[in-house]
Amino acid sequence: MMLHVRHGGALTTVQDRGRSGWRHLGVAHAGALDAAQAALANHMVGNPADAAVLELTLRGPVLEFEQPTRIALCGAWIDAHFEDAHAQRHVVPCGRPVTLPAGTLRLGTIRSGLRVWLAVAGGIDAPPVLGSRSTDLRGGFGGLDGRALRAGDVLPLGARNAIEVDAPTSPKWWIALDPVASMQDAIRYVPSASTEALMLAERAWNVDAHSNRQGLRCSGDAIVATAGEQISAPVAPGTIQLPPDGQPIVLLADAQTVGGYPRLGHVIAADLPRLAQRRAGDTLRFVAVDAIAARAAARRRQGEIARLHWAIDLALNDPLER
Secondary structure: OEEEEEEOOOEEEEEOOOOOOOHHHOOOOOOOOOHHHHHHHHHHHOOOOOOOEEEEEOEOOEEEEOOOEEEEEEEEEEEEEEEEOOOOEEEOOOOOEEEEOOEEEEEEEEEEEEEEEEEEOOOEOOOOEOOEOOOEOOOOEOOEOOEOOOOOOEEEEOOOOOOOOOOOEOOOOOOOOOOHHHHHOOEEEEEOOOOOHHHHHHOOEEEOOOOOOOEEEEEEOOOOOOOOOOOOEEOOOOEEEOOOOOOOEEEOOOOOOEEOOOEEEEEOOOOHHHHHHOOOOOEEOEEEOOHHHHHHHHHHHHHHHHHHHHHHHHHHOOHHHO
16 A cells, blocks of 8 residues: 655654664664654554654645555644545544545644654555664655655555545544643753753743754853863753853754763653644743652653553453444
């Protein structure tokens, strides 16, 4: 089965859990900016957690399915509609499995956030590169030729059980990992030993329009560094760098592997995925925590994710809930 791209959307890429074990050679991790959301979408359509999905940014693509299939949309809320062979238009809900006949899926504006992850039964069967199907936009490899999708592209889908359906169907239940209210919460970070590290939490920031998958750029009252650039040292997604202009950068999935800018600290693992939903102009605040609090937050998030997977299993196996 092939998936035809009629319009690529604002920025749509193939992503999975990312590329591990290559950072010593300068290869970025890449992967979905919120791996938990991608895994939940995969779970709802019967895929392995690391199956490749489509990551949608700002506005989604228009996709045509040759045969009936099952999809799930997780992350922010998106305007989604399906047109069947009779040109009838159906609303496609988020946060639940949706079974579709052959036809066209139109994914529009993303609401209450910036990104959505679309899983399709069988997964996106792009060829693995260095052990991952993820698109590395900076490196120009992985996914579909190392770039975002555009009109005319054709994506192969992996093997899946045959589906017979004449009209879109979905269950009444739905799931959500992060409530919209949490978008207003401060981002927790473990500060470094630098004298400027705690200044990050002393002022409000706005998300800069030049942010991308490599890093979220903050704009606001500049932090003046007492030390200049340093000898390059390893960095990773979550590292907070302070460039000469005093506007911090939080590194994300496509981040480089080394850098010489002073480091203000590291965003904790539980909060890093939340940055994937911050739009240009959004207010951003940071709060400093210690490593003990960071580990406790990670355990709480892992527990929440596990409960959602358990709830999905219960719902999928209950005929009354389908």
